[in-house]
Amino acid sequence: MRNDLKPSRLSLRDILGLGAVGLRARRARVVLSALGIAIGIATMVAVVGLSESSRADLMAQLDRLGTNLLTAEAGEDENGKPIKLPKSAVAMVERVGPVQHATGTADIDARIRRSDVVPEERSAGVIAQAVGVDLLSTLGGEVDRGTWLDAASERLPTTVLGAVAAERLGVTRTGETIMMNSTRVVVVGILRPLELVPNLDRVAMVGFPAAERHFAFDGHPTTIFERSTDASVEDVWAILPRTISPGNAAGVKVSRPSDALAAKAATNEGLTTLMLGLGAVALLVGGVGVANTMVISVLERRQEIGLRRALGATRNAIRLQFLTESLLLSGLGGITGALLGATATYGFAQAQGWTTVVPPWSLAGGLAATLLIGVIAGLYPAIRASRLHPTVALNGT
Structure with missing residues (x-):
């Protein structure tokens, strides 16, 4: 074996x-x-x-919207009372070196209705704001229908509606009219949703000059939007309150909308x-x-x-x-x-x-x-x- x-x-x-x-x-x-x-x-x-x-x-x-957009809003003073931003606030921000775009918006006292047959107390949940003509370029927004405000239309009783505002008012095309208080306003444009500033989707926007002429607007902005170079966002953030309101920097709240994402x-x-x-x-x-x-x-x-x-x-x-x-x-x-x-x-x-x-x-x-x-x-x-x-x-x- x-x-x-x-x-x-x-x-x-x-x-x-x-x-x-x-x-x-x-x-x-x-x-x-x-x-x-x-x-x-x-x-x-x-x-x-x-x-x-x-x-x-x-x-x-x-990446598409950018992280270099800053928003400055009027806050309250030491006594808890709302402060007013200077009328020249946007111009002062534009003078800052790294700033590429700056614009402002302001709340105006206007009740918005679909037509004059709708009682004033029946609000559609849409607010009115005065805006600068460079708002769209600053926010990177786009017009879905019609056109944006220009140097001529910002002085006239014309409005551009946010996406939600148009839906709530039942406006589907440009050329239709809505009522702001007792003023008939022509819709010249409807925006696509603004991803960085979604609260503007519920707004009916008119130019600053038109707001002053037709709605007793005092010209003081309540919110300022600013875009700067990516490398200088933090530096601009630090100086923005003092630039906007030198006498009351503590009353200016600065935020970055992209932080929400x-x-x-x-x-x-x-x-x-x-x-x-x-x-x-x-x-x-x-x-x-x-x-x-x-x-x-x-x-x-x-x-x-x-x-x-x-x-x-x-x-x-x-x-x-x-x-x-x-x-x-x-x-x-x-x-x-x-x-x-x-x-x-x-x-x-x-x-x-x-x-x-x-x-x-x-x-x-x-x-x-x-x-x-x-x-x-x-x-x-x-x-x-x-x-x-x-x-x-x-x-x-």
């Missing part, structure tokens, strides 16, 4: 084949167990994908963390389901295990068989979940008009998590199966 004989080792193909046998024999149980893993992974991939898609859309908005991105990040936690819980539940399936599988296949041991299978081979089965079961759920998560991300992002972003690391991390779950869930059943004595296993019922 030869003394150099060695025990044969299972090839990778044999290992995968043995692991797949148990899955094929119990398909309904496998599908239900893999479903728990799939739900967890799909949730995590979809949450990360939707968060990144939303963030990409917000960053694209910021940045805050929204931060809020989304917090929500993403919460949803990832929920996905992890679902994944954990799925892992418990896989472990339960594998324990039951070991109990049901005691005679199979005993027969394999009697025919020469080592404990390592038995452990490897059931551990492979657990990994295949978890991997099946992980792959299915990753595909479902990516599909859900694509569908929702397209419905919202976002750019679809599914980070590769989320897919790789999800699959890695399923393999880890498979190892943890299958380790105990595999060890238990390998410790079964062949005689006891063959005599088991």
Whole structure:
């Protein structure tokens, strides 16, 4: 007899084949167990994908709209009384070196109605403001219908409506008229929504000269919009209150509208963390389901295990068989979940008009998590199966 004989080792193909046998024999149980893993992974991939898609859309908005717009508003003095910004406030801001555009708006006392047959007390929820002709270029806004105010129309009883204002008044085209107090005003334009300054969407805008002539406007702006170079935004922020109101700088409130989008991105990040936690819980539940399936599988296949041991299978081979089965079961759920998560991300992002972003690391991390779950869930059943004595296993019922 030869003394150099060695025990044969299972090839990778044999290992995968043995692991797949148990899955094929119990398909309904496998599908239900893999479903728990799939739900967890799909949730995590979809949450990360939707968060990144939303963030990409917000960053694209910021890039398009710019972060160099500052808004200065009149506040209150030391006694709590509203202050008035100087009439020359816009001109003073324009003299600051880095400033590229500056313009102002002011609230005017005018009740707005669709027509003179509508009682004055029935407001449409639209306010009136006096604006400068360079407001649109400063804010980067666009006209949806008609034209914007110019040097001639700003002196006439004409108005440009924000998107929401036009909807509330029922104005669908230019040339129609509305009532501001007792003055009939012609609508010359309707704006598209202003993403950085959405409160202007509810405003009926008239020129400063027209406001002074027809609505007893005193010429003092209440809000000033300013754009500067990106590198000088913080410096301009620091000096803007003193520039606008040298005698009462503390009464001027300066803000950056783009901060609202940045805050929204931060809020989304917090929500993403919460949803990832929920996905992890679902994944954990799925892992418990896989472990339960594998324990039951070991109990049901005691005679199979005993027969394999009697025919020469080592404990390592038995452990490897059931551990492979657990990994295949978890991997099946992980792959299915990753595909479902990516599909859900694509569908929702397209419905919202976002750019679809599914980070590769989320897919790789999800699959890695399923393999880890498979190892943890299958380790105990595999060890238990390998410790079964062949005689006891063959005599088991």
